[in-house]
Amino acid sequence: xxxxxxxxxxxxxxxxxxAVVLLPFVWLVLSSVMTQAELxxxxxxxxxxxxxxxxxxxxxxxxxxxxxFLNSVIVSxxxxxxxxxxxxxxxxxxxxxxxxxxxLVLVLVIATALIPFQLTVIPTFLMFNxxxxxxxxxxxxxxxxxxxxxxxxxxSFFQSFPKELEEAAxxxxxxxxxxxxxxxxPVARPALAALAVITFITAWNDLFWPLVAIxxxxxxxxxxxxxxxxxxxxxxxxAIMAGTVMTTLPVLAVFLFGQRRFVQALTGAVKG
Amino acid sequence: xxxxxxxASTAAHRRSKDRRRLGDNIAGWSFAGPATLVILGFSLVxxxxxxxxxxxxxxxxxxxxxxxxDNYRALLEDPVFFQALRNTGLLLxxxxxxxxxxxxxxxxxxNRKVRGIGFYRTCFLVPYIVSATATGLxxxxxxxxxxxxxxxxxxxxxxxxxGLLSSPSQAxxxxxxxxxxxxxxxxxxxxxxxxxxxxxxxxxAASIDGAGWWTTFRHIIVPSVRPxxxxxxxxxxxxxxxxxxxxxTTTKGGPANATVTIVYYVWQLAFTYSTAGYGAAxxxxxxxxxxLLIVVGLLVARRRGVTT
Numbered sequence: 001x002x003x004x005x006x007x008x009x010x011x012x013x014x015x016x017x018x019a020v021v022l023l024p025f026v027w028l029v030l031s032s033v034m035t036q037a038e039l040x041x042x043x044x045x046x047x048x049x050x051x052x053x054x055x056x057x058x059x060x061x062x063x064x065x066x067x068x069f070l071n072s073v074i075v076s077x078x079x080x081x082x083x084x085x086x087x088x089x090x091x092x093x094x095x096x097x098x099x100x101x102x103x104l105v106l107v108l109v110i111a112t113a114l115i116p117f118q119l120t121v122i123p124t125f126l127m128f129n130x131x132x133x134x135x136x137x138x139x140x141x142x143x144x145x146x147x148x149x150x151x152x153x154x155x156s157f158f159q160s161f162p163k164e165l166e167e168a169a170x171x172x173x174x175x176x177x178x179x180x181x182x183x184x185x186p187v188a189r190p191a192l193a194a195l196a197v198i199t200f201i202t203a204w205n206d207l208f209w210p211l212v213a214i215x216x217x218x219x220x221x222x223x224x225x226x227x228x229x230x231x232x233x234x235x236x237x238x239a240i241m242a243g244t245v246m247t248t249l250p251v252l253a254v255f256l257f258g259q260r261r262f263v264q265a266l267t268g269a270v271k272g
Numbered sequence: 273x274x275x276x277x278x279x280a281s282t283a284a285h286r287r288s289k290d291r292r293r294l295g296d297n298i299a300g301w302s303f304a305g306p307a308t309l310v311i312l313g314f315s316l317v318x319x320x321x322x323x324x325x326x327x328x329x330x331x332x333x334x335x336x337x338x339x340x341x342d343n344y345r346a347l348l349e350d351p352v353f354f355q356a357l358r359n360t361g362l363l364l365x366x367x368x369x370x371x372x373x374x375x376x377x378x379x380x381x382x383n384r385k386v387r388g389i390g391f392y393r394t395c396f397l398v399p400y401i402v403s404a405t406a407t408g409l410x411x412x413x414x415x416x417x418x419x420x421x422x423x424x425x426x427x428x429x430x431x432x433x434x435g436l437l438s439s440p441s442q443a444x445x446x447x448x449x450x451x452x453x454x455x456x457x458x459x460x461x462x463x464x465x466x467x468x469x470x471x472x473x474x475x476x477a478a479s480i481d482g483a484g485w486w487t488t489f490r491h492i493i494v495p496s497v498r499p500x501x502x503x504x505x506x507x508x509x510x511x512x513x514x515x516x517x518x519x520x521t522t523t524k525g526g527p528a529n530a531t532v533t534i535v536y537y538v539w540q541l542a543f544t545y546s547t548a549g550y551g552a553a554x555x556x557x558x559x560x561x562x563x564l565l566i567v568v569g570l571l572v573a574r575r576r577g578v579t580t
Contacts, residue, residue, distance in 0.1 A: 008386045017378070018395035021453070025398060027421065028410050043424020090307035098293075099300025105308055112315040116514050116562065118535045119555045122542045123321035124314060126332065143314045146307035176299045205403035207517045212543055223405040227521055230409070237413060244406045255401045259394060262401075266458065267465040 028248075032056070032241040039237040055238030056246070063232065064217055065243060068225035072250075075140045075221060076203040082145040083199045084192050090146065091154025092180060096166070106155065113148040117208060125212055139213045140221065144203060150195050153265060157191040158184075194265035197258035201251050222247045326553040331546040343553035353554060355529050356537040359444050363515055363533070366448050367455075368508045372501060374452075375459025380493065382460065383467045393464070400457035408521025411450045412437065415522075437523055440530040447531055450518060455511065459504050466497040502573050506566050513562050534558045 027046070031039060035052045038045040059065045093099070094106045128139045169183045185192070207223045214220055220228075226247050229240045255262060326343055330336030347353055382393055399407065414421045417438040426433055437443050470492065478488050516535040519525060525532040525540070532540075534554065541551035 008384075010381070010384060010386050011388075013381060014386070014389075014392045017381070018392050021399060021457075022395050024410060024414060024453075025402070027414075028406075031413075040419065042419055043427060044419060044421055046421075086307040086310070090304040093300045093303035097296050097300040097303065099297045099304075102300060102304065105304065105312075108316075109308060109311050112311055114510065114563075114566075115315050115319060116510070116535075116555070116559055118514065118516070118538045119322050119552075119559050120315060120318035121538075122325060122332075122548050122552050122555070123318035125543075126321070126548075127318070129332070143310070146310045148311055151307055151311070176303075180303075201401050205401075205405075207403070207405050207520065208539075211520070212539075223403055226405045226409065230412075230521075237419075240409055240413070244409050248402050248406045251401050251403065252398070255397070256394070259397075263397075263461055263465075266461050 028241055029245055032238060032245045034238050034241075036236060036238055039241075040235060044237075052238065055236070055240075055242035058236060058239035059243045059246065062239075063225070063229070063243075064220070065222070065225060065246065067218060068220045068222045069246070071137060071219060072204060072222045075137055076200055078141045079144045079203040080196050080199045082141070083147060083150045084196055086146040087150030087154050087195060088185070088188060088192060089180070090151045091156075092158050092184060094151070094155040095158030095161075096163070097176075106151075109148050109151055113152075121208065121212060124209075128213060134213050135215045135219055137219060140206075140210055143209065144206075147199070150199065153195055153198075153268065154188075154191060156268060157188065161187070190261065190264070193258060194261035197254055197262045198265040200254050201262070204251050204254075322552045322555060325549050326556050328549040329547075330549040330552075332542065332548045333546070336549050339549070343550045344557070346550065347553060347557065352529055352532060352537060356532045356534045359531060360513060360515065360533045362444055363448050363451065364509065364512045366445075367452055367512050368505055370452055371456045371459045371508055372504060375456050375504065376463050376494075376497065376501075378456075378460045379463035379467055380489065382464055393460075396457040396460045398457070399454045402454070404454070404517030405521050407450065407454050408518050411518075412522040415446050415450075438527055440528050443523055443527060443530045447518060447522065450522075451512070451515060454518075455508075459508075462500050462504055463497055466500040467493060470496050502570070505569065505573075509562065509565055509569070513558060 030046075030048055031044070032055050033051045033053065034045055034048040035054065038048060094102055124143060125134065128134045128142075133139045133142075165187070166179050166183055169179045174182070205223065206221075207227070210221045210224045211227070214224060217225075217228075226243055229243050325336070327338060327340060328336030329339050329342075378396060382389065382396070386392075413419070415436045417423060417433070417436050420436065422436060423433045435442050436446050474492060475488070478492055483491070514535050515533045516539065519531055519533055519536045520539075523531040525536050535558070538551045538555045538558070541554060542548040
């Protein structure tokens with residue numbers, strides 16, 4: 001006799017809990033297609049009467065949003081690319097090559113994760129200012145070319161990875177560089193993906209440094225641009241909500257697409 | 273003859289070994305060098321520079337004069353600094369225990385085979401990956417005193433309307449709640465990974481021995497995830513002490529400095545009031561305080577780990 005499988009009773013606990021967590025975002029999307037009248041009354045509407053794209057139109061037509069979006073794509077893209085290359089190289093060296101000072105430097109690098117940004121932000125600003133590089137996208141990219149978290153992640157990945165494959169290739173006469181590109185990188189793909197996902201989300205969401213380093217509106221990232229919405233589109237809440245949705249979509253997409261890797265990166269448990 | 277042959281061969285051996293060691297050093301440094309240089313260059317150098325700045329009256333534009341310990345002395349009589357300390361302290365005291373307890377409980381709830389469990393696990397991480405700017409704008413509207421959804425719900429339930437983000441006594445609590453909402457998904461993920469590592473045998477043995485839910489939780493899960501608890505507490509302290517973005521995008525420190533945090537104050541001092549030297553001093557005091565808090569916390573945790 002087949003037993004009918006009822007849905008688990010745990011849904012009664014889990015569903016309301018996740019609803020509390022998620023509902024603000026559901027309402028964010030709903031409010032972005034409301035009319036100004038629906039949001040500017042008290043209490044605001046919970047459910048839109050129809051789909052009004054006025055907010056999105058305001059964002060695209062009456063602000064530099066698309067430019068900011070492009071800036072964010074450039075900056076985050078460059079940072080992800082640089083970190084995937086530089087952190088994987090460094091991680092490989094720390095895990096596999098015996099060189100003078102490697103242990104000390106690795107400890108120093110990881111210890112820098114404890115240095116809060118507010119301590120370094122003022123001198124970093126002065127550095128870029130003296131080089132005449134503030135207010136450029138380059139100023140946003142250069143400090144993030146590598147990261148302590150990235151190096152740590154890649155080092156522990158390579159440490160957990162069996163050596164035999166590389167040693168065989170070395171005995172066959174491959175150089176270090178050839179081994180790294182032909183043997184190591186292909187098997188490191190999961191770790192590289194995890195690093196890329198976590199780096200993209202961090203870079204895309206960064207606000208503090210772009211806020212300090214950028215002055216002209218043309219060089220804003222989406223996050224900086226979005227903060228100006230409060231002043232610029234005062235009381236035009238559908239537009240503010242539409243801008244918020246558009247700013248969030250890329251990270252949400254990357255997160256949903258690379259969720260497994262993202263969780264592995266957070267828990268430091270990236271495996272082949 | 274045989275001895276010269278032997279020494280020649282050991283010399284050749286040593287030479288090849290030296291060459292390999294040199295090769296390893298060159299390879300190691302050229303692989304690790306660029307990434308390391310960027311990190312150390314943008315952390316240790318500014319760190320030393322910030323210390324130097326904290327003894328000057330730098331305004332970011334002109335080179336500052338040396339003022340000795342004046343900045344640190346001024347700090348002791350700065351009411352906004354103490355307000356910022358209190359606000360940040362409140363956040364810390366509420367957020368750390370809440371994120372640990374809620375994180376562990378939710379992780380335990382999510383550690384089961386139920387259809388759609390993947391969806392639930394995803395939900396708790398979404399607030400964590402959404403930017404503080406987006407969260408700030410959304411929550412700023414939800415918790416707005418005059419137009420917000422929160423007061424709208426209170427009104428519908430017939431409850432009195434609250435000041436929320438416009439109220440000096442409530443604003444910091446509301447911000448703490450929002451901060452908690454965005455961050456506790458991280459604790460959930462870390463705890464969940466740790467719980468999944470607990471061997472099935474241990475859990476089965478416990479259930480065969482008739483251990484109830486609470487006994488299992490108290491005597492197996494809590495001790496097993498202890499290293500994660502310590503990690504999350506340290507990380508939470510660092511994270512909470514750097515609280516900035518949400519303040520920037522909701523209250524901007526107001527009303528009446530009720531939500532000025534240390535980092536927001538550092539930012540204001542350096543980049544809106546042009547008192548960078550003083551800002552650097554405040555940043556250094558915060559850094560020293562953070563280290564002290566973490567070291568003391570770890571010592572206490574270790575001692576308690578030894579006695580229990």
